[in-house]
Amino acid sequence: MAVEVQAERATYVEMLRRMLAIRTFEQKAEELLNRGEILGSMHSSIGQEAVCVGGCMAVRPDDYMTGHHRSHGHPIAKGADLKRLMAELLGRVTGVCHGKGGSMHLADFSVGSLGEAAIVGSSLPIAAGAGLAIKLSGSGKVCLAFFGDGASNTGIFHEALNLASIWKLPVVFLCENNQYAITTSIKISSAVQQIAHRASAYAMPGQVVDGQDVLAVHAAVRAAADRARAGEGPTLVEAMTYRYGEHSTRLRLPLYRSAEEVEAWKQRDPIVLFRGWIVERGLATADELAHLEDAVKADVEAAVEFAHQSPYPDLDSLWDDMYADPSPWRERPIG
Amino acid sequence: MAVEVQAERATYVEMLRRMLAIRTFEQKAEELLNRGEILGSMHSSIGQEAVCVGGCMAVRPDDYMTGHHRSHGHPIAKGADLKRLMAELLGRVTGVCHGKGGSMHLADFSVGSLGEAAIVGSSLPIAAGAGLAIKLSGSGKVCLAFFGDGASNTGIFHEALNLASIWKLPVVFLCENNQYAITTSIKISSAVQQIAHRASAYAMPGQVVDGQDVLAVHAAVRAAADRARAGEGPTLVEAMTYRYGEHSTRLRLPLYRSAEEVEAWKQRDPIVLFRGWIVERGLATADELAHLEDAVKADVEAAVEFAHQSPYPDLDSLWDDMYADPSPWRERPIG
Amino acid sequence: MAEMTFIQALRAALSEEMRRDPQVFVMGEDVRAGTFAVTTGLVDEFGPERVRNTPISEAGFTGLAVGAAMIGYRPYVELTIASFCYVAMDMIVNQAAKNRFLFGGQAKVPAVFRFVEFSRSYAAAQHTDRPHSLFMAIPGLKIIAPTTPRDAKGLLKTAIRDDDPAVMFDDSTFWTRRGEVPEGDYTIPIGRASIAREGRDVTLVAIFTLYPALAAAEELEKEGVSVEVIDPLTLVPLDTETILASVAKTGRLVVSDMAHRTCSAASEVAALVAERGFRSLRAPIRRVCTPDVHIPYSPPLERQIYPDKDKLVAAVRDVLSA
Amino acid sequence: MAEMTFIQALRAALSEEMRRDPQVFVMGEDVRAGTFAVTTGLVDEFGPERVRNTPISEAGFTGLAVGAAMIGYRPYVELTIASFCYVAMDMIVNQAAKNRFLFGGQAKVPAVFRFVEFSRSYAAAQHTDRPHSLFMAIPGLKIIAPTTPRDAKGLLKTAIRDDDPAVMFDDSTFWTRRGEVPEGDYTIPIGRASIAREGRDVTLVAIFTLYPALAAAEELEKEGVSVEVIDPLTLVPLDTETILASVAKTGRLVVSDMAHRTCSAASEVAALVAERGFRSLRAPIRRVCTPDVHIPYSPPLERQIYPDKDKLVAAVRDVLSA
């Protein structure tokens, strides 16, 4: 084990780096929102970084991934460029979606991030469709599909998982079970308290993992991805996790989670846990990690800087991505 | 047991009578269709009569029931008047829906038949909504929801069963698993081969019964209805059954079921089986049963006669059931 | 008269109706917390049985509402953002709208479904649909479209009492608007438009665009142009008489709609007038709508694409000079 | 030229495209048996991987099609009866139509979704929707509406090759119509209307009503009335130039649509002409549509409610005498 661990040192440090990148990026985004520079709604992944990174780093850079409304962390974990993500949040033309998608639609096809869907549950069939394309093409890839506990109550979850199962599509369904859909506890919204329990209704393996332990998530997703690549079909992995903040950064809702509950989860912070694990095993010194953190901060600052220097898209660019040939529309009046 | 059986003799004979009524009604409807008197599409319940009757007679006359596209049998089993059902199939104004609904939308609220839905799966939340109304009103009723194996792959199935479960609604979900959705075998459409297996995903009991045995269906639905009335929530009962004919009477599809398979099921005809059971136990003589059959035939003939003598609805009646007050629409031109 | 916001008016309507009629209940995601503002606090007065938080199952609970309505209840269903309508659409179109008819009048479906149309919320294309015209095309529904606190309260009360299924749309920018609301119980009839401002020269039918329309009328007044602003309030049934009477007087029509132009409510109004008001028309009709492009996220872009005062002023000048 | 039915033409288009491009595949319920006629027999040539029977999961497999299209495939999705569109609507509206835009052009969605509009099928209101105008209101889609075998084949081929998502509607009464179809590979451009019959006195834009429109024109010819019949063929983008040019010539417009009148494609055409062709108009526009009532089951009733030759003749006489 020790040998293996040493050999994969770089990987572990990279995992930590990406988790830090997510947290720092999110903190900066929240700051920008509170300062009035980001105007839409925004859903932070803080507290859930281990699921993002454990999942995305368990698949290959050219594998596919789909996200949902709470998905700044997913493309970062998949290796997307922070600059273009931040520019997107700030509505700039240099954004990864040219300012058209924003916080809920980050997509970076260059790293296999096929985009986020803001309609809860709707990215699940998209992921299965990517799986179907993989299967038809024989490319040997997999698609990793993130979704929330709340999404598991949508009809589309049922249809997508059944389809993926009967066609043995190479998909890993990774549930980020943070136990709430906005204010609604899974206790009152779902007949079963573990989403993984639903896997048997689709004759696929279901597994619950500690979502605050990046290595546990990584191992489960890696095994599921191997299974998928071997043609054995999809797996449902459920990572137990928690969001520290409000559902959406801008919301101020009546209390629906106890202070103790929030505190207890913060005690098992995924970054603190993983940093401790790395230091304990001597995979990096405290100094090296301090450096890493500084580097991440600098990256995020550079991303903001990049975004700030970028122009907003102009009106005519609206039509650019509507159709392959948007000219019939472009000619019509705006009014 | 023998005493009980004698006491319930009338019930058993009534069960048989309703099964015969369904078969005879369906045969007559097919005849009318083949003669060009019925013009739309029509889905026959022949072969599935035990599920219709076992289910409907296990609940009370004032309990509710919802059907689907293959639902001539359900209102008959629930006690609806054959005359108005036949008039509906023939598009007459005296039809149970005044000729507006037709074969796929028979409804007879007077016997608790809340109507059929032709969009597969869509009657499941309607049934759960009836369950919610029952619960809110404290009326102590239940709602029985029929659906097919194919319907269990729809998203709405998932949403409706989850909602019924979390709110402990008094609903019995009764799957008529005839193993095909049009030409598509459950083997290639569903990840699980028994629909009842999906019950655990909704934390409700699931049970498979012999759908050709009217008493087995009756017992399972009765138990589920008792459970529902006791406030313990919904149950999923799956009755294994078979349709003898084409998916829809008018269709002529390439073969997708083997002649042996069809024959094997016909060997376990629900009416033959139950008639045998009745005679064996001395609950009725062959003579009495011959009388019963004649009476049923006469009822069906009378229903056709009634329909034939009834007028078609006139154009103005179109608006009658559009809105509580349809006058703003009625005034507009038809063209 | 009390002054309140649009949202307060809706909440007042809902709580008054819940008090009046025990068959009225509320369902939707997070309705207890009231993330969509109208239902906040209701659970304290009416309890969790009548204020039901749902799973994320829009089709499911919309269907439950229809089922409960068919046997006597009057559900108010909070479907939140209009872009989510599509997942629940089958239940509204094929069940709520059709069941009375399909069953020959045996059932009625007195449910109210609310959708909010997001604008200037910077939530991008999957959260900014304005599908009211899609529902207008479905017979069997009534569609209310209040714009002021007074109308919001009165129309919601009417819709709840009405025996037909009703869909309510409101624009998110209305929420904080304040206005006078009559004291006590009052209702506003479904199917009657409001003449928000009388005028002689041009009829401006304003669909979810009352405020820029009034601003435009005010600006044009200074140039001596008198604009009659009509707020339909109900999209189905549409008050065709009020619109046609106005055009008969002014001879000119501008119709604006927050939705995309093609097959919009504005198209319907234009078609109506081209058909039945043609002889009064002295100039081409002008539609002022959101163009047929998805709503972009980038705030400076989104802000430019909706009908606004300037575009309306330009359109009115257009039809006057035509 | 070969003679074939409408359905044979669609099947020829599909199988030719499947032969030409291995990225084209077919999904839907019972597509192997081909209950909706077009796909019958394809599985024999192309195998079960490319001709996929699905569970009853319209939203699910429509979503899969979008996902597969986003990474290079060209799915043809058989959604059968248009009344089922609502369960799959979110996937078409929020995913297929928007993803190219939302992702700043990183994705394209070259999928084709087919819906059949049932008329005179006596299947009642839950099987007889004509929702083409609902999809016209969604930017990002192309909408084809062929009426003849020739156009069906050419337009479907174009739609399959097109990089944008396309929705095809066809009326069930077209299926058995026969007509000449050019030999070999040919395509018909999306966005160009066909002048099905030239005329001078009245423009008749016929949306899914080509056949009664031609019959009406023929009848009116005998009275010396010359009707120009325009079949849009593509509803989005609509060939506005052809329509406006015709009205410029005739000065009169009747527009008919098999759909309910309110917010129909006919309303859109009427609005377009009232806006941009007003100066040529010499009479009120007349819409001839299905009234805003659900389609009843009873055959003698259903038959009376659609636009037909007689209603079109009456409408043309109307605008001529106005």
Ligand SMILES: Cc1ncc(C[n+]2csc(CCOP(=O)(O)OP(=O)(O)O)c2C)c(N)n1
């Ligand atoms: C179909 C749909 N319904 C409702 C919403 C509004 N909404 C956005 S996020 C959310 C909660 C999602 O919960 P979950 O899936 O658990 O993800 P989490 O936010 O907890 O990460 C809801 C209800 C939506 N976006 N889409």
Ligand SMILES: Cc1ncc(C[n+]2csc(CCOP(=O)(O)OP(=O)(O)O)c2C)c(N)n1
């Ligand atoms: C949403 C929807 N999709 C497709 C159809 C067409 N259709 C009608 S019945 C049927 C098969 C239903 O199968 P199942 O639920 O097993 O019932 P069965 O016909 O076997 O009784 C299909 C696909 C429909 N009516 N609704």
Ligand SMILES: [Mg+2]
């Ligand atoms: Mg959650």
Ligand SMILES: [Mg+2]
């Ligand atoms: Mg079946």
